[in-house]
Amino acid sequence: MKRNSHAGKALNGGFGATLFSNDELEEIHLATLEVLENTGVFVEDPEAVELFKNGGAKVNPENKIVKLQPYMVEEAIASAPSKLFLAGRNPENDVILESNRVGFTTFGEGVKVRDPYTGELRVPT
16 A cells, blocks of 8 residues: 655645744743743643653642653653654545645544554554
């Protein structure tokens, strides 16, 4: 079965819109780091709270607020893949997410994901 490697990519060059300058993007990133460090984020799932705690995040178990140090966020960003392949039931509906592709979808979560360690399809966690 041949997969659609061009899904989500305009082969004619497409168009672009620059909404923020690089300096503005950096300001947004730094402000986000500040919010995650000082305000934190509500994490409802107990397993996720435990994972954050074991990873070194500051966790308030009463209100389930997790606070992340900037280095934790930066390491997570650096370890994220630059490309994500979402396989459709029909290869024509495959989507590749990366910096130069724009795509639109009506769903908010994957039904199946390919495990990066085993290569097997599995339910997302």
